[in-house]
Amino acid sequence: MFMEDRFDWEKFPEDQVRRFGNLKPSSIIIGIFILIIAIIILSSSFYTVNTDEAGVIKTFGAFSRITGPGIHTKWPWPIQTVEKVSVEKVNRIEIGFRTVGKDSAGNIIYSDIPEEKTMVTKDENIVEVEFIVQYIVRDPSAYLFNVDNPVETIRKTSWSAMRTVIASNTVDDVLTIGKEAIQNQTKDLIQSVLDRYNCGIRVVAVQLQDVDPPAQVKSAFDEVQKAKEKMDQLVNEGKRYYNQVVLEAQGEAYKIVKEAEAYKIQKINLAKGEVSRFEEVYRQYVKEKNIAKKQIYLDRMRSILAGINKYIVDPSVNLNIFLQQEKTEVIK
Incomplete structure (x- = not known):
């Protein structure tokens, strides 16, 4: 009895094949489909957010909530989806040029965008301005839902702000002494515009890369700059000589004044001495x-x-x- 009821492992595969062989093809397809659906549901119900990210949950495409770093659950797709946004990474947008790759030697290759970098100064001179804008996302939901294309919005806003600032400065300021002020003014203007759009963006920095006159007149601009530098050098030398002569003259005048004051005091003291002596002689004469x-x-x-x-x-x-x-x- 015991021997007859013993499980026959050698016949188990054949029994299983015979059992599944009796299933209808439609039943097998339905089973596989249900299994795939179950796998999709389970895999889309869990998600991980990294430490430098924020997870934005969308319910049927609409904003639902924001989750922080860690492992989280949500309703499976297509009810809910998650989009991860980096909130610590400093992003970079290039305006007036693009980085296209590296050559065989490892040097970075850039491509100019003439329509972006050509601008006009306050004194109606043309300059070519290349700059970058660095930003971080401070509000993930506003970044994703308040504007259609955040990166392109930042690019166009930055380009417009730089044109406005360049148009309020002379070519000398743009090419030489005014670069830092231009960067700060542009950064503030970009931030104010993006705040009005409520983009959830914080502008970290605006950095001018290359600011040059057009290639056709660059040599003439260089000659003008050399002449101005020479003029400034001569003016500074003249000021140094003037200050040296003035200081020497002031020192000599101070010396003469002090000598005159000492001579005056000496003469006064001598006169007082003579008066005292005369008064003494007169007193003796009276006696x-x-x-x-x-x-x-x-x-x-x-x-x-x-x-x-x-x-x-x-x-x-x-x-x-x-x-x-x-x-x-x-x-x-």
Whole structure:
């Protein structure tokens, strides 16, 4: 009994083939179809959002919700679909040129877009402007649903903003000293327009790549720029020389003024000293007129006879004295 009920593994494949062979072809097709539908439903019900992305869920094509990084579930296709948008990646749009690839040496190849890069300045000069716009997506739902083609919208807005800013600057500003200001003005103008469109975009930077006059007149522009640079150099040299001479003159004038002030103080002090001395002599004169007169006489003679040879003659004693500086000689 036990031996008869034992399962025969050797006959199992044949039994299964015989059993499925008895199925109708339509039943097999329906089973396969149901299996495929089940696989599609299961595979479309789960999705993964990376750490730098946001998942935008659409229900029958309309916005439903936004999901963050991780594994999520949703209603299967075609009820719901998910579109992943990078919210941290800095995207780049090229205007006036396009990157088309690399050559055999690995150098990047660019292609010019003349209709985009030709612009007119405030003083009616033509310049060719190539620039890039960097942006990130800050609102995925607005980015996907508020405009039909976000990238093309950003490109056209950026091109229009740059033309507006270039038209408000002279060719000298565009080619030389005004590039940073032009970049900042264009960035602000692009952002204000995109905000009005509610595109969900934040402009990170606008960078000018090449700003040149047209090739037909580039040599003439280069000569003009060289002449301006030479003029600026001469002007700066003149200013340096002027400042040097002025500073030296100011220093000399300051020195003369200080010397004059010192001389004035010296003379004033000498005059005060003379006045004090005179007042002292006068006080002595008032007290003793004869003594004062004799003292004045002696002081005056001392100043007159200082430094000269002198003879002293005394006839009463027949004596002559010769006085010479640092030497005395008696002559009889």
